[in-house]
Amino acid sequence: MSALAHALAEEGRFDDIFTQVARLQAERDAARAQVTALQEANNRAVEEIRAARHGSDHLRERICALALALNPPDFQPRTDLFVQACFGAEIAADRLERGDRAAEEFFEMLQAAGYPRERLPSIIAYVWSRPVGELHQEVGGVMVTLAAFCQAHGLDMHEEGEVELARVWTKIETIRAKHAAKPTGSTLPQLWPVAEGETYVPAGQLDRDIGILLAQIDWLAECSGEGPEGEDAALIAQIRSDHEARMAGIHASGEA
Template sequence: MKTERANSIRNLVADDGYAATFQTMGQYRTALLRAIDTAPAPSASPAASFQERVQPWMMECFGAEIAADQQERNHRFLEEALELVQACGATASEAHQLVDYVYSRPVGEKHQEVGGVMVTLAALCLAHGLDMHVAGETELARIWTKVEQIRTKQAAKPKHSPLPEHVPPATSADDRLHALLADIRAAAGDCGERMQAELPAYIGELRRDAARYRWLRRGQTFSVVDCIGNDLRAEELDTAIDAALRYRKRDA
């Protein structure tokens, strides 16, 4: 297809009336060359926007249904936004506080909120020395090489869940405290005989017994003698006591 520039020059050459205004062929030739030089450059076809170039990848990777699933798109955008601020130093506590704050306010208008996302993303990238456009192009090129892996991950995604993959259920703080208490009881040799309030005193007595034994096993003030008169200290004393406890347990 001829461009506007080529058409305008062609029309000029074909115009006999225009040619007749010149006295010589040289003048006519000079005018044509000037027209060629000053004709407006053809307008280049506008390049596809980044958003338009993401669409073919979405269709190739997920198909029309998942690509247009608004809830899925909400979840994946939120996931990526959280990963970005986590990488930039935001804490989980800060994220939870902001979730509570945002959801306590009236719902915004989508078009305006998209603008806010774009402006604040640009501001964040400026603060961290990042180029958002280069980062976007780099990521789009990368994910085109990961289509099969992303399809596999999507197929394994838990249904009706915002999470991108199966995650073991998190234990509550109470569960963790109960598990810690059970570990402390086991380490202290308590099998549940004592009430929780009694444990500090019991563990304190164990600590004092341990301190006494460490002092005794040094053998500097008192001596421990076995049944045949051997003076026991340090590792020898440990071994003898461990053996006696094993015998006692076996006899019991």
């Protein structure tokens, strides 16, 4: 026994020291056990969060896959996204402007179908001579009659809508310029004198189709969370680069 232990024993404090040491060791062991329990709880929480995130990601991927397999995201919100990106929120919400464009597009559709222009005034006079209908019902009527019109002409109105929405995303600058050129408050999109009997013939059909294809690839990649890989990705990147270069050249020549 050491001199210190002898001294403590003589003073009657030897047992007290061992008692205190034992108590401190017990408290230390309890503290360590508590720290270990907290660490294990933290690890479990981290694993649960990781599992939840993985499950959420997996669920999102499954939902996107099912959405693509069944139906694409709603057409109307995606159209609104384009209109706001092209013109801004104020013009997108301008009801008179939207009415002008809806009338213009409807008449252009009839024109493309070979509908006789001389029949329009009597139909317009007939409609405005009748009581005003409910807007929601009339919109439904437009949808029904458009579906019947497309059926008669051998067209799929949903497919044609998707193709056109993809196309206009590639024409934003042209559409903006056309809108900016119109007289303030005019129903017309721009001043555009057309000679009698003139026929509009679309140009750059290949570039149009490539632009639509690229837009569809981007949309599918965004929905599924997965894009082209390997040789496919390299090929698409090259096509995109060539297409953007051609469109920039066309735009530059148009400005010149």
